[in-house]
Amino acid sequence: MELNRRNFIKFLVGGAAGIQLTPLPWKLTDDIAIWTQNWPWVPVPPVGEFIHEKSICTLCPGGCGIEVRKVDDRAVKIEGRTDYPVNPGGICPVGMGGLQLQYNESIRFTRPMKRVGPRGSGVFIDISWDEALTMLAGRISGLREKAMPEALAAVDGNPARSTLSLMIERLVKAVGSPNYVRIPCAEDTYEMANFLMQGTLGPMAYDLENADYVLSFGSGLLEGWGAPGRVINAWGLWHENPAKKRVKIVQVESRASSTASKADRWIAAKPGTEAALALGLCHVIIKDGLYDSEFVNECSFGFDDFSSAGGKDRAGFKTMVLKKYSPAKVAEITGVASDDIVSLARDFAGAKAPVAICGKGKGSLSGSLYEFMAVNSLNAITGRINKPGGILVHEPIPLSSLPEIDFDDIASQGLEKPRFDAAGSTKYPFSNSLINNLAAAINRSPESPVDTLLVFAANPVHTLPDGGAFRKALKKIPFIVSFSPFRDETAYMADLILPDHTYLEKTDDIVWPAGLQYPLFGLSLPVLEPVYNTRNAADVILKLAKQIGNSVESAFPWKRFEEVLKERAKGLYSSGAGLVDYDGTNPVWKRLKEGTGPGPDYASFEEMWKKIVSGGLWYRLEHTYKNWDNLFETPSGKFEFFSSKIELAVNAYAEQAGIDWALRDMGLAGKGDDVFMPHYEETASDADRSTFPLMMLPFEIINLTSTWVPNPPFLNKALFDTQLRGDESFVEINPETAAKYNVGQGDRIIIKSPEGEVRVRANLFEGAMPGVLFMPLGFGHSAYDEFSKGKGVNPNDIIHAGKDPLSGYPVWWNTPVKIIKV
Amino acid sequence: MENPATSPKKSSKGGWISFLKGLLPTENGSAFVPPFSLIGWIFLLAGFFGAFTFGWVVYPVALYSRQPQPISFNHALHLDPDVGGIEGDTETEKCLYCHEFRDDGTFSGIPKLAKCTECHDDPESPLGETQQEKEFMEKYVAGQKEIPWLIYYRQPDCVYFSHIAHVKMGKIECQTCHGDHSKTEKLPIYRANLLTGYSINIWGKNIAGYKTNTWDRMKMDDCAECHTKKGHEENNACFVCHK
Incomplete structure (x- = not known):
């Protein structure tokens, strides 16, 4: 029985034959086939209810x-x-x-942490909530003990008017600091324009669904402007019946965005000249007598020439527009043919329910005050104020305000100190906060005036169009606390991380969705149990206030954030109107036209609150249209083409060193009575145009976030390879401009501005205005996960931001650049 | 010249027969040494039967895991009218007492802890006297922890199966497909295919593919067989189940 080679082969042959007569090979083949369809790394939805x-x-x-x-x-x-x-x-x-x-740990923070590595390295160690809160409360109490509570500042990017924002502002104030700073967005400019011209504090409310002619000054209707779900639905309504299409959409934009490409008419005005175009349209409408004389004559102030208190003759809006904004002149400024200006103006004034809207891109960046006022004037002269399909004028939503704070001595003294960003001062009389000024103030002084900075729902390091000024300022701030749920660039600079829940885990509210034409209070409730050891920032504030004590503790008498929301909602109930049920069958915009609505669909406050908690909303249908005699809360009681408030503010500032100095110092290039009215000013720039002959303009797209919210990786798949290829992002250049610099499709170029340079690839695009480079916002992260980190470049890094006249907001649409071929 | 590839093959005279003859050991001591000696045959057959036994006996055992359920559960006890008291007019109703349809019509399958705690609500006072119940109370009810049941009859993710369509519309009893569990005192050992992860109850308990009961196997052909038998051949279309 020798096991030699031959016998071994025989053994194998026998085995091979024998195995064929068993189920093994057949079953194995089947199993392997099944196995290949169930790779263990392919995610499969869980089984359950x-x-x-x-x-x-x-x-x-x-x-x-x-x-x-x-x-x-x-x-x-x-x-x-x-x-x-x-x-x-x-x-x-x-x-x-x-x-x-929600579930991505490389995007989210999972527990409170403190920094151990150098600033910006993102090296943290875990700590407990108690330790974290004690640390922060100790720091703030320390500032109060040193009688410098104003050294506490907060940067807040939560939606305007939200209760969480109110809580953050309240905390900063109760501590004794005036330095509550918001991330600027288009809504701030709307509010300012409304306040100056209409005197009201309600948000901008566009009745888009009922309009039949929409003239958009760069608003990205298909790029996520306003409430994207609403605006894209409105777009669908406008195009519902192609055979009988009655709604016309005109897009004014220097780049063929999706909105511009799909609009009925695309007007490419040079970026920053939109105000001139709007006034040019006003010129044609006034000259042709197409304006609404009832509104203009009875309900407006400053349209015609008038004599002011001292008997001085003042030029009105009409005179200014007729004199300075003829189609020929406007054509020169904007680059739009004068025939187009005339026909556009006639179309607009001839439509039944036209509306002109503004706020560029998604509206996540601030706008130009005079441009917004000019667009508003266009609505006003055509009588579109507070009419169906136009701009509706509202009071703010009737939520209860929180009880007055009983400030202690330290807080009162701190609050008397000036704001670091000078917002609301005589120089910037209409702004509530100016984050660009805060960064400049910190960068200017040898030691940061801000000792402790709290950052809520904001990523200013990446999203501010400031050429990296804020990032530089952060390096000087001794103690930074991030409440971000996400591992963003600003959080990486923080010393303490107190992660908030994500939006699916927390109670929160949206008070009046951006641009909506009727008041609506939306309540967001947790749909998931918190996945990690995070806490609602509002509840953290309540706890923090208790630990700080004194007037801070007494300013927050609530145990949980839900109590605050409920308390605010009492105002909705006592307003005596409003609905909480909505079944989706009869859209609100249709019912809104009637101006009346059924009485409240709840009998008691408790019933109303219960329904808000289950349905998530409260809204109001009643609206008094026109009502022009009682509507405006301006000093003149009318719609003001000539803003008394600007006049008062400028004159007050001029008391220091004369009107010319005042205008110059406020950043105004306009002269005389022009500055009190919407007018066009060439954007001031200190850059040398011969060194930087081109212009760079950032733009927003719908499948890339450009705010503090990280980009969901799925969205990378929706990007074209002329937007991002590998790790390189693209800049859009008109082929004509590209040819001048000998740049071909896909070539690598360096874009250089006075603030710095970025390396990108060129995408030759006929829809880009010659001489302007267009860069998408949302790329160039140095934080988050592999799908965002190091992908492309961030145009904000090279934006050379000027200041918008009067409002002081950053001007992000005027960066001079040059290109160098690599 | 004739192409050898196309020319008809001529068999050499007695070629096959003499080849087979040659395989047999010869006694006449001729000079011819056959390729297969007796020892050769032993090796060949050892290989053959070894593989045969492996394929039929060892492999089916080795292919599947053997996992006991996390805790024991006695169906018979719960359905005993004197003890568990789970009631229902029909057998199906009794099953549905715990294995219920949710409001949206989906089937809950193995009940969640919440179902158990409808009766076993107080961890301090067990309803019976068994050690198993005590263990269950301590480990799961007290800690509000879901029991990680191993599920015998879960169809793979590519299959859409609606229980309600079969039970309510098709009027099929639970036992028809799952066997009568109401009298079992112990849960069977769970066995999963180590390669595919599928439960043995899905691919079939018998490695040769024979089945005696409906619940022995739940592959696609078994679905089709029943559909055909019940006159619902239209339900054998791909997209009825593979959506």
Whole structure:
């Protein structure tokens, strides 16, 4: 029995034959086939009970209604709600991809931490909530003991008017600091323009769905402007019946964006000259007598020439516009043919329900005050103020205000000190906060005046169009606390991380979705149990206040954030109007036209609150249209083409060193009475145009976030390879301009501005205005996960931001650049 | 010249027969040494039967895991009218007492802890006297921890299966597909295919593919067989189940 080679082969042959007569090979083949269809690394949805939870999306100020599909405790899908009046069923790609911000530990913070590595390195160690809160409370109490509470500052990017924002402002104030600073956005400019011309404090409310002619000054209607779910739905309504299409959309923009490409007419005005175009349209309308004489004569101030108190003759809006904004002149400024200006003006004035809107891109960046006023004037002379399909003028939503704070001595003294950003001072009389000034103030002084900075829902290091000024300022601030749920660039600079819940885990509210034409209070409720050891920033504030004690503690008598929300909602109830039920069958915008609504659909406050908690909303249908005699709260009681408030403010400032100095110092290039009215000013720039002959303009796209919210990785798949290829992002250049610099498609170039340079690839695009380089916002992160980090470049890094005249907001649309071929 | 590839093959005279003859050991001591000696045959057959036994006996055992359920559960006890008291007019109703349809019509399958705690609500006072219940109370009810049940009949992710369509519309009893569990006192050992991860109850308990009971196997052909038998051949279309 020798086991030699031959016998071994025989053994194998026998084995091979024998195995064929067993199930092994056949079963194995089948199993392998099954195995290849069940790779263990392919994610499979969990098995369990399907649960649909309703809430609202708070990733942007749009506040669309969302429905989250869960399998047991795991969220698996986010969809738009059909029973929410803002967005009948639709949401934007970011909202859909929101789940990827929920479970991704390389995007999210999972627990409180403190910094141990150098600033910006992102090296932290875990600490407990108690330790973290003691640390922060100790720091703030320390500032109060040293009688310098104003050294506490907060940067807040939560949607305007939200209760959380109110709590943050209240905390800073109660401590004794006036330095509560908001991230600027288009809504701030709307509010300022409304305040100056209409005297009201309600937000801008465009009745888009009922308009039949929409003239958009750069608003990215298809790029996520306003509440994206609502605006894209409105776009659908305008195009519902192509055979009988009655709505015309005109887009004024220097780049063929999606909105411009799909609009009925695209007017490419040079960036920053939109105000001139709007006034040019006013010129034609006035000259042709197409304006609404009832509104203009009876209800407006400063349209015609008038004599002021001292008997001085003043030139009115009409005179100024007729004199300075003829189509020929405006054509010269804007680059739009004068025939186009004339025909556009006639079309606009000839439409039944036209509306002119402004706020560029998504509206996440601030605008130009005079431009917004000029667009508003266009609406006013055509009588579109407070009429269906136009601009509706409202009071702020009737939420209760929080009780007065009983300031202690330290707080009172601190609050008397001037703000570091000079907002609200005689120089910037109409701004509530100016983050660009704060950064400049810190960079200017040898030691940062801010000792402790709290950052909420904001990533100014990446999103501010300031050429990196804020990042530089952060390096000088001794102690930074980030409340961000996400591992963003600003949080990396922080000393203490107190992570907030994500929007799916927390209670929050959206008070009046951006641009919506009727008042709506949306309540976002947790649809998921917190996945990590995070806490609602509002609850952290309540706890922090208790630890600081004194007037700070007494300013926050609540145990939980929900109590604050409920207390505010009492105002909604006592307003005596409003609805909390909405079933989606009869859209609010349709019912709104009647101006009346059924009485409240609740009998008691408790019933109303219960319904708000389950349905997520309160809204009001009643609206008195026109009502021009009682509407305006300006000094003249009328709509002001000539703003008395600007006149007062400028004159007050001029008391220091004369009017010429005052105008210059306020950044105004206009002269005489022009500065009190909407007018066009060439954007001031200190850059040498011969060194930097081109212009760079950032733009926003719908499948890339450009705010503090990280980009869901899924959205990378929706980018074209002329936007991002590998790690390189593209700049859009007109082929004509590219040819001048011998740049071909895909060539690598360096874009250089006075602030710095970035390396990108060129995408030759006929839709880009010659002489202007267009760079998408949202790339160039140095934080987050592998899908965002190091992908492309951030145009904000090289933006050479000037200041918008009067408002003081950053001017991000006027960066002089040059290109160097690599 | 004739192409050898196309020319008809001529068999050499007695070629096959003499080849086979040659395989047999010869006694006449001729000079011809056959390729297969007796020892050769032993090796060949050892290989053959070794593989045969491996394929039929060892492999089916080795292919599957053997996992006991995290805790024991006695169906018979719960359905005993004197003890568990789970009631229902029909057998199906009794099953549905715990294995219920949710409001949206989906089937809950193995109940969650919440179902158990409808009766076993107080961890301090067990309803019976068994050691298993005590263990269950301490480990799961007190800590509000879900029981990680191993599920015998879960279809893979590519299959859409609706229980309610079969039970309510098709009027099929639970036992028809799952066997009568109401009298079992112990849960069977869970066995999963180590390669695919599928439960043995899905691919089939018998490695040769024979089945005696409906619940022995739940592959696609078994679905189709029943559909055909019940006159619902239209339900054998791909997209009925593979959506």
